[in-house]
Amino acid sequence: MRSKFQIDVTVVTNEFIDHYMAEANGEYVKVYLYMLRHQQESVSMEMIAEALNHTEADVHRALAYWKRLGVLVADQEESAAALTEERTLRDEKRPEEPKTVQTMLPAEVSQAPVADKKIPKARSVYTPEQISSLAQEEDFTQLLYIAQKYMNKVFTPRECEVFAYLYDGLHMSAELLEYLVEYCAQGGHSNIRYIETVAINWHEKEIVTVERAKAYTTSYTKDGFAVMKAFGLNDRKPGEAENEMIRRWFKEYGFAKELVIEACNRTLETIHNPSFQYADKILSEWKKAGVKHLNDVKQLDARRESRKTADSGAAKRQPVAPRTTKNQFHNFEQRDTNYDAMVLERLKERLGEQ
Numbered sequence: 001m002r003s004k005f006q007i008d009v010t011v012v013t014n015e016f017i018d019h020y021m022a023e024a025n026g027e028y029v030k031v032y033l034y035m036l037r038h039q040q041e042s043v044s045m046e047m048i049a050e051a052l053n054h055t056e057a058d059v060h061r062a063l064a065y066w067k068r069l070g071v072l073v074a075d076q077e078e079s080a081a082a083l084t085e086e087r088t089l090r091d092e093k094r095p096e097e098p099k100t101v102q103t104m105l106p107a108e109v110s111q112a113p114v115a116d117k118k119i120p121k122a123r124s125v126y127t128p129e130q131i132s133s134l135a136q137e138e139d140f141t142q143l144l145y146i147a148q149k150y151m152n153k154v155f156t157p158r159e160c161e162v163f164a165y166l167y168d169g170l171h172m173s174a175e176l177l178e179y180l181v182e183y184c185a186q187g188g189h190s191n192i193r194y195i196e197t198v199a200i201n202w203h204e205k206e207i208v209t210v211e212r213a214k215a216y217t218t219s220y221t222k223d224g225f226a227v228m229k230a231f232g233l234n235d236r237k238p239g240e241a242e243n244e245m246i247r248r249w250f251k252e253y254g255f256a257k258e259l260v261i262e263a264c265n266r267t268l269e270t271i272h273n274p275s276f277q278y279a280d281k282i283l284s285e286w287k288k289a290g291v292k293h294l295n296d297v298k299q300l301d302a303r304r305e306s307r308k309t310a311d312s313g314a315a316k317r318q319p320v321a322p323r324t325t326k327n328q329f330h331n332f333e334q335r336d337t338n339y340d341a342m343v344l345e346r347l348k349e350r351l352g353e354q
Contacts, residue, residue: 010037020071023193027054031062035072065197126164128157134164139174143167146178150185159192166199172208179210183217186251223250226257230264231274242276249280253287258294 012033021029030052035043045056052059066072126134134140144163148155155163166172172180180202184195207213224238224246238246249260263282267275289300 012036016071020069023191024065025062025197027052027058028062028065030054031059032066032071035063035066061201065200068200124165124169126161126168130168131157131160131164134168140164140167143174143177147181150181151190153190162192162196166196170199170203172199172203175210176202176208176213179213183213221246223257223260227260227264230261231268233274245276245280249283253283255283255286256293259283259286259291259297262294262297 010033016032024032031048031054034048034052045059048054048059049056054062063072135144140163144155144160147163163177166177167174177199180199181195184190184198189195189198202213202216205216207216224243227246227249228234228236228238249255249263250257260279260283263279263286264274266282267273267279271278286297286300289296291297291300
């Protein structure tokens, strides 16, 4: 029997809400809540992905993120069982069955190791003494200075500790981390947890130079994707020159996505082909005209149409000069001789002679 007052609930700790939830990606929070709901069950990556409308790669990244922070930890018995099963599968060279996610519990103990070598181990915590030691290096000191300028704040010990981990623990160069901060700040993200998440993502993708980071960030921006979709170019990524124009439209001109998409649509309506150059001309003209919103474009169109109507009306009101036609009888200069006067004069002369 079951009490009618019994309610199935999932309890989320205040510590998670106060210290972890606000800093985390929303998709990661969904995975955590799902694992919390099913913490006594054995669930697979596929099950989580299907339930949350994620990809398995998304689920894997979310679990790795919470494990790195020590929020989730694998049950030791299941970890050992999973390791034994993995070895057995490898020895027998049989196709591997869908992986089962080890039971995750809100944890205060150290995390279980992650099998993927690209995912960093548990994040090292740097003491103030270690950070002071790193501060003796000019590159690290300059990195902290530049990062604080970009983020327009004075770093807390926690923020200095994160940069120490990225610089010393993940061996990311100061130049790469400077670009990371610039990239995040330009996107309106100055939260240290966000910066750390992006940095770890780059580390997992083996992005170790600024050039590779720029290629990655420009190829996979939401703005670039929106432009390619508007042009119907879904089968490829934008090229270098195209990325530069996209960057100019959004970053230099500061146009909203709706304006850029409108320019793309007008390009297709006019020349019936996707042309970054043509769209660039439209947006450059809008920039010169001081366009900020779609309403500004509509007003610009109305003024242009009004000028056309006025010019057309003025042309109709101008007097038309009489049209003169020439034929074979008018192709010579007309004479002014008065033949009547001439005849009269001759007659007088004859009468005088008589």
